[in-house]
Amino acid sequence: MKGFEPKIIGFLCNWCSYEGADAAGRARKAYPANLRVLRVMCSGRVDPQFILEAFKEGADGVMILGCHPGDCHYKEGNLQTLKRYYVLKRVLSTLGIEEDRLRLDWISAGEGDKFVQVVSEMTERMRQLGPLPR
Amino acid sequence: MTGKPKIALYWCSSCGGCEESVIDLAEDLLTVTAAVDIVFWPVALDFKYKDVVAMNDGEITATLINGAIRMGEQEHMAKMLRKKSRLVIAHGSCAHLGGVVGLANFYRREDLLSRLYQEVPTINNPQGILPQLETIESGRKVKLPDFHDTVKTLDQVVEVDYTIPGCPPTPELIKEAMMMVLEDRLPPRGSVLAEKKALCDTCPRRDSKPDKLRITEFKRVYETEWDPEKCFLAEGIICLGPATRGGCNARCINANMPCRGCFGPTDDVRDQGAKSSSFLASIIDVTDKEALKKIVDAIPDPGGLFYRYGLASSILKGKMTRGRS
Numbered sequence: 001m002k003g004f005e006p007k008i009i010g011f012l013c014n015w016c017s018y019e020g021a022d023a024a025g026r027a028r029k030a031y032p033a034n035l036r037v038l039r040v041m042c043s044g045r046v047d048p049q050f051i052l053e054a055f056k057e058g059a060d061g062v063m064i065l066g067c068h069p070g071d072c073h074y075k076e077g078n079l080q081t082l083k084r085y086y087v088l089k090r091v092l093s094t095l096g097i098e099e100d101r102l103r104l105d106w107i108s109a110g111e112g113d114k115f116v117q118v119v120s121e122m123t124e125r126m127r128q129l130g131p132l133p134r
Numbered sequence: 135m136t137g138k139p140k141i142a143l144y145w146c147s148s149c150g151g152c153e154e155s156v157i158d159l160a161e162d163l164l165t166v167t168a169a170v171d172i173v174f175w176p177v178a179l180d181f182k183y184k185d186v187v188a189m190n191d192g193e194i195t196a197t198l199i200n201g202a203i204r205m206g207e208q209e210h211m212a213k214m215l216r217k218k219s220r221l222v223i224a225h226g227s228c229a230h231l232g233g234v235v236g237l238a239n240f241y242r243r244e245d246l247l248s249r250l251y252q253e254v255p256t257i258n259n260p261q262g263i264l265p266q267l268e269t270i271e272s273g274r275k276v277k278l279p280d281f282h283d284t285v286k287t288l289d290q291v292v293e294v295d296y297t298i299p300g301c302p303p304t305p306e307l308i309k310e311a312m313m314m315v316l317e318d319r320l321p322p323r324g325s326v327l328a329e330k331k332a333l334c335d336t337c338p339r340r341d342s343k344p345d346k347l348r349i350t351e352f353k354r355v356y357e358t359e360w361d362p363e364k365c366f367l368a369e370g371i372i373c374l375g376p377a378t379r380g381g382c383n384a385r386c387i388n389a390n391m392p393c394r395g396c397f398g399p400t401d402d403v404r405d406q407g408a409k410s411s412s413f414l415a416s417i418i419d420v421t422d423k424e425a426l427k428k429i430v431d432a433i434p435d436p437g438g439l440f441y442r443y444g445l446a447s448s449i450l451k452g453k454m455t456r457g458r459s
Contacts, residue, residue: 047409048409049404049409082423083416083418083421084411086427086430088412091408094240094438095437095450
């Protein structure tokens with residue numbers, strides 16, 4: 001797919017993953033500019049409706065990044081997201097959206113390198129999948 | 135003609151159950167017909183298209199339209215009736231949400247037509263002919279209405295003033311809607327004429343719903359025997375009551391069957407399927423990835439389950455690859 005730049009929406013939790021992205025920034029790490037970050041208080045705040053809305057409005061991929069299990073600022077918000085993620089992936093595939101277009105990962109405030117790695121992987125995978133047909 | 139309010143009823147892409155629900159008014163139908171003139175109702179009364187076309191704009195007090203919009207002819211009729219009516223009321227799940235016929239949005243138009251006219255074992259169509267908009271038959275030109283790419287809800291085609299939800303709506307709701315029109319006590323425009331809260335709020339089994347539902351296995355109704363007094367979710371049977379508008383008199387629950395969501399979402403929810411999947415996920419009591427995957431994979435046909443009535447009205451309106459009109 002020549003000239004295709006995927007658009008990726010990322011929901012980053014305020015306490016860990018957004019800090020992780022900041023850590024990458026402070027360390028002057030480079031990562032693909034395909035990610036549009038939305039800060040949420042907790043990955044558990046991400047309603048599946050937000051994800052469908054993102055796909056409808058032009059996202060080729062959506063990422064939810066939250067605290068590692070056990071580290072959630074609200075104790076178990078990220079675990080709720082984990083469960084929703086598994087159910088929603090099945091719903092998405094019936095709607096013609098490949099499962100890889102939605103990714104959930106855990107990134108702590110110190111994991112700037114992991115943030116860069118996850119965003120790069122996701123961008124590369126979206127390049128392979130191509131634009132989401134609409 | 136008298137000065138009584140004029141009412142019209144029409145059906146689009148539907149099964150006829152909503153028409154039946156009007157007949158289910160039983161004796162109350164006499165009360166309604168005494169108070170109004172029914173000026174158009176193709177399924178029951180012999181008025182013609184040209185009779186309605188001859189009417190003035192806004193002459194009909196209220197038109198109840200059931201069924202989703204799939205054919206060009208249905209869109210044309212909906213637009214014509216909209217012009218002739220002061221109020222247009224979406225009647226039933228298909229007009230409201232797309233309904234069961236809206237599940238066709240999981241497929242492409244071409245795939246539906248080739249399946250139906252070329253592939254099913256019972257078809258006898260050696261030349262593989264598909265329906266045409268125009269064809270010459272014995273020297274005469276015969277026309278068929280256009281078959282759209284996508285099933286649409288009524289409010290995606292014309293402005294809808296009120297909605298009576300349900301598959302089909304209860305006679306009580308239809309009567310109440312009629313009386314609201316006749317007695318001029320309608321709620322704000324755009325309202326769904328049923329409960330505001332979810333079905334669980336009025337469910338006869340609500341007292342047996344534990345404070346915190348915890349499920350480690352989803353059971354299907356044929357796999358298990360369940361307590362007919364107890365909350366379905368507490369028994370591990372998927373019930374969409376928490377994500378579905380109430381007002382149905384818990385018909386299915388009272389018949390010992392779980393809710394499947396025909397009344398659609400409550401006012402604050404945009405996508406019934408997304409919300410249903412969300413609440414169902416939240417009551418799973420497992421966070422180990424392997425075990426979680428096993429439980430989730432056991433949910434049969436998640437698309438058809440969560441979007442049984444709401445696919446055409448959902449955020450994505452159907453499968454992304456189905457093509458657009």
